[in-house]
Amino acid sequence: MSRTLVVTNDFPPRQGGIQTFVAALLATRPPESLVVLASDHPGAAEHDARLPYPVVRAGTGMLLPTPDATRTAARLAREHGCDTVFFGAAAPLGLMAPALRRSGVRRLVGATHGHETGWVALPAARQLMQRIAAGLDELTYISAYTRDRLAPALGDRTVLSQLSPGVDVDLFTPDADGSSVRERYGLGGAPVVVCVSRLVPRKGQDVLVAGWTQVLARHPDARLLLVGGGPLELRLRREIANRGLGGSVVLTGGVPAGELPAHYAAGDVFAMPCRTRRAGLDVEGLGMVFLEAAACGRPVVAGTSGGAPETVREGETGHVVDPRSPTAVAGVLGDLLDDPARARAMGAAGRAWVEQRWSWTTIAGTFARLLSG
Structure with a gap:
């Protein structure tokens, strides 16, 4: 061999x-x-x-x-x-x-x-x-x-x-149970938008927070769950307090990898409006979190940075939005929360696409060919 x-x-x-x-x-x-x-x-x-x-x-x-x-x-x-x-x-x-x-x-x-x-x-x-x-x-x-x-x-x-990286479709699955995460953070049965990522400017958590008041205007009981830690955390906490959003935005800090499927599952919509920074030097190469969320059966809202749009089938598995516009981001989130049946259909389409294109079974064949030449 x-x-x-x-x-x-x-x-x-x-x-x-x-x-x-x-x-x-x-x-x-x-x-x-x-x-x-x-x-x-x-x-x-x-x-x-x-x-x-x-x-x-x-x-x-x-x-x-x-x-x-x-x-x-x-x-x-x-x-x-x-x-x-x-x-x-x-x-x-x-x-x-x-x-x-x-x-x-x-x-x-x-x-x-x-x-x-x-x-x-x-x-x-x-x-x-x-x-x-x-x-x-x-x-x-x-x-x-x-x-x-x-x-x-x-x-x-x-x-x-x-x-490309692949997704463990047996770990990230629509059967993942988010109830314990909802209980831990007091989310109850509220509609939840979840973002899983390091807290750094490129990922766009600040844009989610900036637009969240507009989401609440349409869905007063909605919650924003920001999963992850990073250097942006203190600034985000100040912004949340200044906007009076402490009751509707939750920051979890870092989460063990084994708990990530449950955190995706705690959300009804996944959003990470990533944006390119520093004249193209700070860019999203692909964005595995979008694919993991889709594998969990959640509709995905992605920004336009780098390869992120390649993780979304526009209008079918989710949406790509202008990541520098809190109003545009909030509008798409509000639309998805308006129509839970449509959101679930997008999540199901995303799961099917991940199984077909992004599973490790597919990636394994590519890797084997690369090594054999």
Whole structure:
């Protein structure tokens, strides 16, 4: 059996979307086909002991393409008979690729995740990405948006192929029970708009709060459930207090991953009006939360940032709105709360689409092809 060496900084127990994506990709592969070289992190030994494939931790919290790290990767590839290398994030570790090819590795694949679209807009970072791409057989992108921005700089140096994150459709399901979450936060039977994301400006929780008074004008008993923590939290709490919304807006703080399906299920509508910031350097590559919400049978309201619109079938599974207009966002939310039957139909359509296009079964086949070449 062909074996793959995975070289990555983004690996549990370190938390984050890329880490979750990489771990889920590896879970689709036969365990005996994998070896992982990863940076270290508190709790790594306990985490790795539960995995069905070997993980070698570099003695550093940040694995870089140094000569020592490259020699370690080459040694692991030889010792374990790995003829393929997958870089969990192509930059900067993909700089190892030429040396690994010289050591006998047959095929090298690297992943991008969205932030690289900002890199290729900057001259020095673009040159780095071009060097990395030139050493790889394929470089993956997560959405058509990111492809369109990577291709002009990198498309003549390697093959670009889509590898999007997938959704665990057995975990994120319409059968998820949100009653305990509703009870915990005193939501009762009120209509609930839920947003699950880190509290950072790009995600648009501030726009939800700014427009919430307009939603309440149409639905006085509605509640806004903001799930997640982050640097925007203090500012949001001040804004909620200043607007007198303390009785109708709930901030949960960070939530364990295992509780996320119940939090999606506690909402009647999911909304995250994400917006692009910093002249395109701060952008939503795709937006897995939209797909997780759809998998839970909830209609989705997304912003226009980056690849986010690709997670919505407009008018069928939800809506894409102007994320800089609280009035536009509030109007769409009010319309969905006006018509629960329509909202449920959109949620059902979203679930069917996720099963067809975004499940890990589909993504697993793509990943297997990328590794085999």
